[in-house]
Each structure stands twice: as C-alpha cells, then as structure tokens.
Amino acid sequence: MVQCPVCGGELSPPTVRCSRCDMEVHRKCAKKRVGRWYCRRCYKEAKKEITYEKMARRADIFGRGKFGGL
Numbered sequence: 001m002v003q004c005p006v007c008g009g010e011l012s013p014p015t016v017r018c019s020r021c022d023m024e025v026h027r028k029c030a031k032k033r034v035g036r037w038y039c040r041r042c043y044k045e046a047k048k049e050i051t052y053e054k055m056a057r058r059a060d061i062f063g064r065g066k067f068g069g070l
Contacts, residue, residue, distance in 0.1 A: 004029055006040050018042050 002011045006029035014027040020042035031043045034053070038046050 006030075020046055 002024075003009065004011050004026050005023050006025050009026065011024060011026065015024050016027050016030050016037040017024050018030065018039040019036040020038055023039055025039045030037045030039055032038075033043070033046070033050050036046075
C-alpha cells in the first residue's frame with residue numbers, strides 16, 4: 001500500500017505527478033497551474049516562478065511593439 005505524501009491516504013486513481021518534485025499524489029491533493037500539476041508543498045514555491053514566467057511572456061508580446069507600438 002502506497003500512501004499519498006500530502007494527505008497520508010492510500011494512493012488510488014486518479015493520481016498525478018508533481019512537476020517540481022516528481023511525487024505521485026492524489027489529484028485532489030494537487031493544484032494545476034499553466035498546464036502543470038504541483039503538490040501542495042511545491043505549489044507555494046512554484047507560484048512565484050509561474051507569475052514571473054507569465055510576466056516575461058507578456059513582455060515579449062506587448063513590450064516589443066507587435067500590437068501597434070503602444
């Protein structure tokens with residue numbers, strides 16, 4: 001019997017793998033952001049990185065004047 005590292009319950013489908021630490025967790029114990037799954041432990045750390053990635057993408061799109069040079 002394998003246990004979920006987040007809630008301690010028995011692992012049964014549906015399960016997902018954390019994109020950061022590669023642990024298998026229940027889907028209810030994970031959060032999905034930008035197409036990637038994170039366990040609750042890694043989500044707090046990854047949240048900042050995700051925000052900075054979004055800001056960089058927006059800067060690439062809007063910062064170089066592709067849409068009217070604002």
